[in-house]
Amino acid sequence: MLDQNIAREVLQEAVRTGGDFAEIFVEDRIDNSLVMRSHRIETVNTGRIHGAGVRVFSGVNAVYVHTNDTSREGLMACARQAAAAIKGGSGCIVQPFHAWNAARPEEILLLPTDVKAALKAEKLHAAEAAARAVSPEIVQVMASYIDHVQDVCICNTEGVFVTDRRVRTRLSVNAIASNGTENQTGSDNPGASMGFEIFDHLIDPENVGRTAANQAVTMLHAPICPAGYMPVVIDNGFGGVIFHEACGHSLEATSVSVGVSEFSGKLGQQIASPVVTAIDDGTIVNSWGMLHVDDEGTPTQRTVLVENGILRNYMIDRLGARRMGMPITGSSRRQSYAFAPTSRMRSTFIAPGQDDEAEMIATMGDGLYAKKMGGGSVNPATGEFNFAVNEGYLVKDGKIAHPVRGASLIGRGSEVLLKIDRVGRDLQLAQGMCGSISGSVPTDVGQPMIRVSGLTVGGR
């Protein structure tokens, strides 16, 4: 998708004014989506994303120019614009390319672009029917199917010239339960770096529909969560969003390298309870957050962030590495060519521990059992995080009493990590879309069941 001679010419132009590094990212991507609502397939959409970006560094200054025009002229125009914005520098020589293909076609059995949309629609029908069957209180089901095949070519002045293909498929069901005066929602959204074979191996659409509908009905009959400070047990899978928000974002070079993260300068220090080991891993085959090479063309890796409570590493991209004087971790990502890449999470999880799940709840006294978490956000400079509990249960005297709705959890990352006093054994990953300055990228969150000795629970 990119001629090596043109690439060389464009890179040379990009560093002509003194840039000491330049990179080209070319992307051609097909997105398919089907949405079903009110019993019927409502929209079927196919889109093609096509464009390229040229990035130039001079020291720690970076310039990024992108375009839809991937012809030689279009790329040269980007290079010229980028070079014009670079004010001097040591310059560099374009190294000979080591061209290779990082794609692993053997990981994908049924390329989604080869599958008729009618077959995709069948999966939505199955999911929606199962959701509706759960209860007459289910008044709406929105089911959506998405897939994408993204072809990229990444090359730079250091001789990287790599092509890759990324394939992902996901099913998502949102159900609404209503009693006429109140609405409550439930959802389930599994996905993977797989093709249409995902429905043979991983996803049962009916199960997804039922999970979403059961959650909505449970929450419709749940009283509002009381507010207060209490111990919280967070279940496995999407519960891992607590580490993602409370700690993960603050370990990205984006904030660490400029000293604004609360974890800046804390390598080797105890930042979490000794029961916590946390990993950001791009190498889990077929996982939603996996990569072959990152969006700077670096082979991905498994990065141990926290080991027995001690901070071991950050997630570091090329620009962050220059600022921090540390090696890159193969986790530089972007939503598309329309974003300059930066350090992001891949599949991020708390590793399995030794603790018994039943004991955790039995010994917690009065508190909250957060079975299914929603999304959240964090301010890396202060560590203040918040996230929603989509399905929660009040625990009284070590026993699960009844469901509660509308709860949120808030706190500071540095504090909550030290308050994790139990880590269970059954690790599960769950899929999400993570938004940050380089756009929205697919990431896994994950953990076994954990317990936090105290958190502020927002409610009414």
Add this chain to the structure above:
Amino acid sequence: MDMNLFIDRVLAAAKAAGIETAEVYCVTGENFRASAMDGEINQYQVSASAGLSLRGTVQGKMGYSATQAFDEAAITQLVEGVKESAALVETKEQDEIFQGDESYPELPEEESDLKDVTPEQKLEMCLAMEKAAKDADPRIWKVQRAMVSTSSSTVTIRNSYGLNLTDSGTMCMAYAAPIAKEGDKTATGGWMATGFRFADLNPVAIGVKAAEETVCQLGGSPVPGGEYRIILRFDAMQSLLQTFCGIFSAENAQQNMSLLGGKEGTVIGSPAVTLMDDPLLPGGHGSQRFDAEGSASRTKAVIDAGVLTTLLHSRKTARKQGVASTGNASRASYTAPVRVAPTNLYFKAGEKSLEALMADVGEGLVITDLAGLHSGANPTSGDFSLLSKGYTIEGGQRGRAVEQITIAGNFYEVLKNIVAFADDLDFSMGSIVSPSVDIGTLKVSG
């Protein structure tokens, strides 16, 4: 390739392939964004982009397809994509391409100065803004973002009936986000300003205001949990309205995703509440001559003194309900299907200043920032439970900084409990805006 020629060829190919009626929706634009940190430009991004979508009917059913590539393969993909898509759509309501209204309103011509502004001037503005924020207070430790962005975009709708509509706009934005430190305490804040003219942006004023907004958060702490009288400052109410504005969509109501279906003509808010949707607002961020289906824009009250007067409609939702479109068909991007969205949506301002509202309240909280709206607020149920920042009101006056609390409530109930809006409505803050508002009592956890 010339975009108009490409559109000609797409429409011709659609007709040849048996697509009965077809429409091209095309967005082109240019963007510039730069940011400064520690006296240097650390981010610099420039782009030119174009995206085009074809939608069309086959046997009365609407198919969609989109592209950013403008080659032969793209024309085939667009046409085949629409046909495959239309064949699968199962909705009963007929969807259609619109022939067009008889006339379209004109918006006052905004004289943009963007073409005369050099990249250097924009970089200088970043640096000046950063410096102003740092100089404003010794406790400003760093400015994590001092960003200037400018954009221009053009929307074109052309269809097989010969409708040909174009709208262009430009926008300049500057934003500073300092970090303040004092002892072991850290606080973040920010301030943003926008304008159609680059010359309208005042980097020093933005930097100074951003520093003020940040430093005043230092030393904040929670308040004890309980019921509190709450004023949402204009920016906090803005983010709440942005999150919940979907409840006014007729599409959501028809799909049981809003509780306002069939509530037209009934009281859904306190008498203090009048909510306007005004696409013709001079200088509004969401101003437009026509909507995403090609309907002419018009101004309407959504809530008038507490009474729901209308939901927002596209032609499709209006047909289903036997009413006229309100001109609120919208596409989130050129790839997105036509849905319903507000244009310039705002609560009408009251007569008192924020300070006067605080004096009326006596004891309570002013909330200046709500975090985690994408997860802690449920647009379908109306429930929210959100991490909040602000300050106390003590004896009618501003008290101490407050952080690490949540406020929890339900948006439908908030509408009914609104006591009064302040007079500080500012259309430069975005397309969905609100004055500060006294919303009565809410549960706070701290």
